[in-house]
Amino acid sequence: MANGNMAAPSKEEINTQNKLEFSLNVPFPSTREASIALRSLLPDREPRKGGITKKMAISGSTLCVRWTADEARILRVSVGSFMEHLTLVMETMEAFGPPVLL
Amino acid sequence: MTVVIGFEGSANKIGVGIIRDGEVLSNPRRTYITPPGQGFLPSDTARHHRGVILKVLxxxxxxxxxxxxxxxCVAYTKGPGMGAPLVTVALVARTVAQLWGKPLLGVNHCIGHIEMGRLITQANNPTVLYVSGGNTQVIAYSERRYRIFGETIDIAVGNCLDRFARVIKISNDPSPGYNIEQMAKEGKKYVELPYTVKGMDVSFSGILSYIEDAAGKMLTSNQCTAEDLCFSLQETLFSMLVEITERAMAHCGSQEVLIVGGVGCNMRLQEMMMVMCKERGAKLFATDESFCIDNGAMIAQAGWEMFRSGQVTELSDSWITQRYRTDEVEVTWRD
Structure with a gap:
């Protein structure tokens, strides 16, 4: 986006249920843009049925994504593919934005 | 006036097309071409599409x-096709639809081919032969559905051609099918291959296994040339397709045939179909490679018909699907 801010804070740790966790906060210039990204990224389900959950939400103008997974391998694949999708959405917004007034 | 932009990227082509009331305003496309002997894999194809989609748009x-x-309206391919490339294209379509404040519309890829063929050729109510790298179906319209009369029970005819091309290392540029077609013109000897029509359905995987096995032996012992094999494979596959198309026409009492899909631009297939049509007093409709091969305008055209009949796709329902049969779609734009 404005400065392609992808350097969001993240952590990977084993929580009490013995699950791997990963969380990513992506700042956008406005709530509207964060919401567009969320609604573009949300419709497609994870290809894998079990072993991983991914939750996405908006907090102000930040897109917050949180994963829990049984195995690091599964987590890496999901986070990796999410980053590719996010990058494409942000590039699309840069090239064809800003959003029209509603 | 209604203007629809269509995004297509379910296989190795990525295209964006714009249609205004039956007029194609633009239809740029890129193809992901792999080295000889290699097919295109989903993740590599998606990477290719991500790299060029905004430029094509x-x-x-x-x-x-x-x-x-x-x-x-922003139309995109919902399915069927390869998952990763479909997601890539859907992401951009969803994002621009929201940025521009326009409705979104998920289109069945097969319906896109049919509607584009109908628009370009003006065929009214044809029996449709849809032949490509991923699909082989004989289709006729009845009571708000494009009904599948016959189809492949295993691999698509284009997949059979593509994989044969890989075995004998024919170039994938511009496409394996095009290169097979050119080589087949030099073929002199017909090599007998299995012929597998099963009622209204066809099967190609056994033919592929047979020729994969035979090719090495026959070529090294100089029993035939690669050109002879291309010729023999085309003659066999296309005869099967003409046979089931003719049977569907007889069932429906149809006097029109429309060939769509990437294999549909093969002139030998069109020629063989023409012979059958002439014998029956029927008309053949086909298009050239700009509209036969996957493109954005075909998604825009099907989207145009759907949008004009009142359909839109909510963002929450805009998920892609690798399996999406032609007859799942209710045709709300035809009587």
């Missing part, structure tokens, strides 16, 4: 001389 708008505000 800009080209489509520039060539049409339109601004985003001139567009009424």
């Amino acid at each position: 800009k080209e489509a708008l520039d060539e049409a001389g339109l601004k985003p505000c001139d567009i009424d």
Whole structure:
């Protein structure tokens, strides 16, 4: 986006249920843009049925994504593919934005 | 006037097309071409599409001389096709639809081919032969559905051709099917291959296994040339397709055939179909490679029909699907 801010804070740790966790906060210039990204990224389900959950939400103008997974391998694949999708959405917004007034 | 932009990227082609009331304003496309002997894998194909899609979109708008505000609806391929490339294209379609404040419309890829074929050729109510790298179906319209009369029970005819091309290392540029077609013109000897029509359905995987096995032996012992094999494979596969198309026409009492899909631009297939049509007093409709092969305009055209009949796709329902049969779609735009 404005400065392609992808350097969001993240952590990977084993929580009490013995699950791997990963969380990513992506700042956008406005709530509207964060919401567009969320609604573009949300419709497609994870290809894998079990072993991983991914939750996405908006907090102000930040897109917050949180994963829990049984195995690091599964987590890496999901986070990796999410980053590719996010990058494409942000590039699309840069090239064809800003959003029209509603 | 209704202007629809269509995004297509379910296989190795990525295209964006713009249609205004039956007029193709722009239709740029890129193809992901792999080295000889290699097919295209989903993740590599998706990477290719991600790398060029925004450039192709800009080209489509520039060539049409339109601004985003001139567009009424954003159509994209919902399926069927390869998952990762479909997601790539859907992401961009969803994002621009929201940026521009336009409705979104998920289109069945097969319906896109049929509607584009009908638009370009003006065929009214044809029996449709849909032949490509991923699909082989004989289709006729009845009571608000494109009904599948016959189809492949295993691999698509284009997949059979593509994989044969890999075995004998034919170039994938511009496409394996095109190169097989050119080589087949030099074929002199017909090598007998299995012929597998099962009622209204066809099967190609056994033919592929047979020729994969035979090719090495026959070529090294100089029993035939690669050109002879290309010729023999085309003659066999296309005869099967003509046979089931003719049977569907007889069932429906149809006097029109429309060939769509990437294999549909093969002139030998069109020629063989023409012989059958002439014998029956029927008319053949086909298009050239710009509209036969996957393109954005075909998604825009099917989208145009759907949008005009009142359909839209909510963002929450805009998920892609690798399996999506032609007869799942209710045709709300035809009587």
